[in-house]
Amino acid sequence: MAVTMNDFNVKEKMQWCPGCGNFGLITAVKGALADLGKKNEEVVVVSGIGCSGKSSHYLNTYGFESLHGRTLPVASAVKLANTRLTVIAEGGDGDGYGIGVQHFVHIMRRNYDLTYLVHNNEIYGLTTGQASPTSLLGMKTKTTPWGVIETPFNPILYAINGGATYVARGFAGEPAHLKELIKGAIEHKGFSLVDIFQPCVTFNKLNTYDWFRERVYKLEDKGHDPKDKKAAVEKAEEDMKTDYKKVPIGLFYKEKRATYEEQLPQIKDSPLVDHEPKVDLKKAYEEFM
């Protein structure tokens, strides 16, 4: 029987605020998994802390809610343990580009075959509205009552230059387009980042659905070539350079490079879970019991 989006529903009621961009985002994830014919047990969703952290609870797959900013090390460990699994890491802009940014930098160099979806609402939502690394200059929040004075973190630019092999940005207000980007990310062999504009309707009164709708355009409609790194870098800077009059979404950059896993002689032919332990684990268990 064909896999459908409903196969990834859970019974638990989703506790996100009505109208939150996370609803469009999770719809796109379910659609991507269904279109790719993924079985529930083939997928592991690892989340961090924040409103995005609920993702691993709200998808009927294997799941792991990790610590704040530690989504990527946990996701990469899952992948190393069983390379057959489809591993999706989900975090927020505070979680992934703030406290967890060092993991983001190093995971891109390593090129694990996993997908990273960042719920980028340009604010700390769960802790009720503090400026995050991606909050725009001048934005007034609880922690920046006179406006943000730090240059916003540009995840797309960092990812292209940092070695990510699939770099895309979507908008939760366009779930059909976002679904295609997520499908491409899951199918890509290597580390994929999909940074997702996810309006926080409760605490971010600047970057609303209307704000994005007036500004976003699709790279593919303008003939952008994702193999062209120089053009990708230029597009990554376009939002800031145009004072957010033009904000591109779509696939910025894609390249083929050997993954970390396939270069490890120990697991390149068979997943670690299939190996017989070479040490006597019973002894170790006894020692620590």
Ligand code: SF4
């Ligand atoms: Fe969504 Fe913001 Fe509510 Fe969190 S606080 S659930 S991000 S609208």
Ligand code: MG
């Ligand atoms: Mg956030």
